[in-house]
Amino acid sequence: MPQTGATRHQKFLKSEKSKTKLKSKKKDLPKGTNVTKTNFKVKKIVIKEQLKKRGTNEVLSSKKLNLKDLLSRLNHFNTKSRTEALDGIKDIITHADILDQNLGQIILAVTPLVLNVEKVVRHETLKVLQLVLSNVEIQKLDPFFDIMATYLRSAMTHIDTRIQEDSLLFLDLLLVCTPEKVVQYFHKILPNFLDMISKLRIDSKPGRTLTVNLGSQITSVKWRVKVLHRLKDYLSKYINLNQVQTKEKPSSKPAQKFDESKMNIYSLFNPVYTSVCSVSCFSSKNSQDVAPLDEVEKFKHYVNTLMPLLYETWLEVCPKTSSGMNIETVINEDAATLRAVFNLLGALGTSGSMGPFSS
Structure with a gap:
């Protein structure tokens, strides 16, 4: 006779009862292991930058950063950090002694950013350079203008067309602020x-x-x-x-002679000894070997x-004009x-x- 479902179920239960049963013993946890300990120690997190004492007369930006901190952040990998550093430099750059004492550092750190990949960084850089060139005497730019001209030429011939387009804005800035230098x-x-x-x-x-x-x-x-x-x-x-x-070339004046009968004031040093002279041995190329x-x-x-x-x-x-017709275009x-x-x-x-x- 074929087995029904009830018969198969009874045989399954019988086989299960015949199996050896393994009983597990409950083991209690040792005392004191389930207790929250509250005897932990707390140590303060100290940031050394916050412990720096700022001078009473030190010029700080809106975010309480001095010029050294702002210039160091110009090399940060984050675009926002670089733009915030440029904004901070704009805040303090118009101060009295900032440009006079740190003109070289500012130009050397800010000018390379005209070659930056990010557009916002390039435009903020041009704004900072405009403030620098507008608030400094043109004679003080002589040692640093060669650097600015080099970065201008690099931007004009850059492989990125966006940097080439912004180089024209850099040229416009130099033509407005320092035309005598850029013409040289x-x-x-x-x-x-x-x-x-x-x-x-x-x-x-x-x-x-x-x-x-x-x-x-x-x-x-x-x-x-x-x-x-x-x-x-x-x-x-x-x-x-x-x-x-x-038109403004000065005419040659005769040399003045000392006259004992007149009370004149003469300089202690001969102007020849205090004039700037170029020494060929310190230049990259000997002036005698270079053709004029x-x-x-x-x-x-x-x-x-x-x-x-x-x-x-x-x-x-x-304009396209049709041949044989005198029409003003x-x-x-x-x-x-x-x-x-x-x-x-x-x-x-x-x-x-x-x-x-x-x-």
């Missing part, structure tokens, strides 16, 4: 304008060709016009300052390279900027600013 680097900065809009030909043909600005949010034509607009401002500033310097810079020939080379690029850019922005802003660059290049030759180039 004319033959070093001018080739960078060519690199921003063109590249050397790969083939055997000499010269340059226009580049396409693919990695930027603005079109190639807009970018070239933007660069050429700064070139126009730079050339105009160069012409104006050269014309002023030629021929500014006229260099500028001719720049013009010969730039003119074909201007014509190619002009063909992209010039209105040029746009881009075409007007290019015409202004053409006029300034001609003005450099006719105004005598480049000497023999005028011929």
Whole structure:
């Protein structure tokens, strides 16, 4: 007879009862192990930075940080920490003695941030540099302006197009605050304008060709016009300052002789002994081995390279007119900027600013 479900269940229960049963004994925990101990010790957390005593006359930012702490935070990996440090420097930079005593440290620490990847850091850096250049005498920038010009040229030729775009803002700042200094680097900065809009030909043909600005949010034509607009401002500033310097050249005065009959006051030291002189042995290159810079020939080379690029850019922005019809056309802003660059290049030759180039 086949077994039903009830029969199978009874056999299962019978087999379970026949198994050996193992009984577990309950063991009580030893006394005192389930008690919360309250005899722990507490030690204070002390941050050494908080124990620093600030001087009564020390200039501090809104977050109670001095200049040394702010400059050290400029190298922090966090973008917010760098921007907050730049904001703190802006708070204390207009104080009386901060720039006079720490001008070199501020320029050496802040200027490299114009090459920073983050846009907000670059823009805050330009704001700090604007405050520095606006509140310091231009003569005090002589030892440090070479550093600023080097970072300007590095930003203008940077591989990141966003840093190149902000380098034009840096150039605008220098043209407004320190035009005399930035003009002195004319033959070093001018080739960078060519690199921003063109590249050397790969083939055997000499010269340059226009580049396409693919990695930027603005079109190639807009970018070239933007660069050429700064070139126009730079050339105009160069012409104006050269014309002023030629007019204000002091005439040679005869040497004064000592007259016993007159009560005159003379300086204790000869001005020749206190004047600044350059020592060639401390320079990177010996001045005798370096050929003199021929500014006229260099500028001719720049013009010969730039003119074909201007014509190619002009063909992209010039207004389209039907042939055989004398109709007045209105040029746009881009075409007007290019015409202004053409006029300034001609003005450099006719105004005598480049000497023999005028011929």
